[in-house]
Amino acid sequence: MTALHDLSAPDLVAAYRSRQLSPVEVMQSVLDHAERWEPHLQATYLLRPDAALAQARASEARWQQGAPLGPVDGVPVTIKDNIATQGDPTPLGTAAVALTPAAADAPPAARMREAGALLWAKTTMPDYGMLSSGLSTFHPLSRNPWDLRKGPGGSSAGGGAAAAAGYGPFHVGTDIGGSLRLPASWCGIFSLKPSLGRIPIDPPYTGRAAGPMTRTVQDAALMMQVLSQPDARDTMSLPPQDIAWHAFDRGTEWLRGVRIGLLLDAGCGLPVDAEVRDAVENAARLFEQAGAVVEPMQPFLTRTMLDGMDHYWRMRSHVDLQALPPAQRDKVLPYIRTWADSAANMSGTEVFQASHQFYLTRIATVRACSAFDYVISPVAPITAFQAEWPSPTNDPLRPLEHIAFTVPFNMSEQPAASVPCGFSRAGLPIGLQIAGPRFDDLGVLQMSRAFEHLRGPMRAWPEPPSAAAAQ
Known part of the structure; x- marks a missing residue:
């Protein structure tokens, strides 16, 4: 029998509607499960059981009255640290930020709360969200439930770990260069970075x-x-649009004739591990067997583009850090300070040239994808790396070598998802990136669901170490 904390959101809502389950039972199950995992994962911030159960009791009353607030009433959800929740501080993963209560919910938190979801915890992130790891000067070090020696990825670190560990069905993160898709890949979960503006x-x-x-x-x-x-x-934000999100599952027959680009070389960054390449090539074969037309793509991101974006972000962070009082600036992770301060002597011309690479990346990405309906690739060139490292290179002057597959789709505003496509010999998850044309968020979900059909069931989800040892 499926544990309550492992049930899908639609199953929970159906059980609430039929009075077979109460949101209180479900929330208690999630809290109990998180309590077993948290000493090992450290995925949460502001985990408050009493407040969570109070929300659950209110949801239970609404369901008993037949008056749910929305389609997810009573479903547990975690929210990333950097998405403001009213009355709570927003530390942005760093000890350098003053813990000032937020005046209002940010849009993603507001939408979930308005629809009745149970906002029971925030999740961890690294300093300012500028790392693909769970290393933070504010939060304890977050780890990967598949292998506690590894990190969950970032910057939506806690969200990735929490989803894989079974902290309920819903988790909200953010992404500017891969911060949803990278932890999704390394934690073996699904995530969608939508078109820019699709989610306010x-x-x-x-x-x-x-x-x-x-x-x-x-x-x-x-x-x-x-x-x-x-x-x-x-x-x-994009204009409001009535999208048939419920039509995410079209099966696989519609894949016949769909044109898919296969990108196995990002053009720069870390080389793709053989196990990652094999998993993505196997995914491509599954699409071909379903009738899709898969064609190899040439790399389109250049070293100049990746370095330009990196250098611009360094300067932006340098300016932000210089605005802090020295005592606060000294609290920022040294890796971040070294990275940001390396831009101190950039000229105005160099900053402009760096910023121009965002535009050139956008143009190159859209042009490369235009010949295809969808593009598939690795999410990351490697599997999860050691938890204590801020980045796969552990080098602040080579910090973005792992985002060459993900960052182009942030700049082109295209939707891109990470869906699990395999495991390494060491048992670490590998993610397949599926990207679509701008605004085709539903199509990317449909492609991802089709791949779930083609791939078949995943391995059993990891269990807390104490529970695993008892079996």
Whole structure:
């Protein structure tokens, strides 16, 4: 029998509607399960059982009255640290930020709360979200449930670990260069980085997106129904659109004739591990066997593009850090300070040239993808790396070598998902990236769901070490 904390969101909602389950029972199961995992994972921030159960009792009363607030009433959800929740501090993963209570929920938190979801914990992230790891000067070090020696990825570190560990069905993260998809790949879960503006966010800026982190496409589609509702605070948001998120599952017959580009060389960055390449090539064969037309793609991201984006982000972070009082600046992770301060002597011309690479990346990505309906690739060139390292290279002057497959789709504003496609010999998950044309978020979900059909069942989810030892 499936444990309550492992049930999908649609199953939970159906059970609430039929009075077979109560949100209180489910929330207690999630809390109990998280209590077993948290000493090992350290995935949560502001985990407050009493407040969670109070929300659950309110949801239970609404279901008893036949008056749920929305399609996810009573479903547990975690929210990433950097997405503001009213009355709570937003530390951004760093000890350098003052712990000032937020005046209001940010749009993703507001949408989930308005729809009745149970916001029971925030999740961890690294300093300012500028690492693909769970290393933080504010939060304890987060780890990967598949192998506690490894990190969950980042910057949506806690969300990835929490989803894989079974902390309920819903988790909300953010992504500016791969921060949803990288932890999804390394934790063996699903995530969608939507088209820019599809999910309102505050503050909005180029490349930044919020998105679902779930175990299945089905749960992510239900989250999109809620998260994509409009919010005027996002000045870059897309016009409200009635998207048939419930139509995420078209089976596999429709894949016949779909043109898929296969990108196995990002053009720069770390080389692709043989096991990662094999898993993605196997995914391509499954699509071909279903009738899709898969063609190899040439790399389109250049070293100049990746370095330019890196150097611009260094300067932005350098300016931000210089604005802090020295005592606060000294609290920032040394790796981040070294990375940011390396831009101190950049000229205005160099900063402009660096910023121009965002535009050139956008143009190159859209042009390369235009010949295909969808593009598949590795999410990351490697599997999860050791938890204590801030990045796979452990080098602040080579910090972005692992994001060459993911960052182009932030700059082109295209939707891109990570869906599990295999495991390494060491038992570490490998993610397949599926990217689609701008605005085709539903199509990317449909492609991802089709791949779930083709791939078949995953391995059993990891269990807390104490529970595993008892079996």
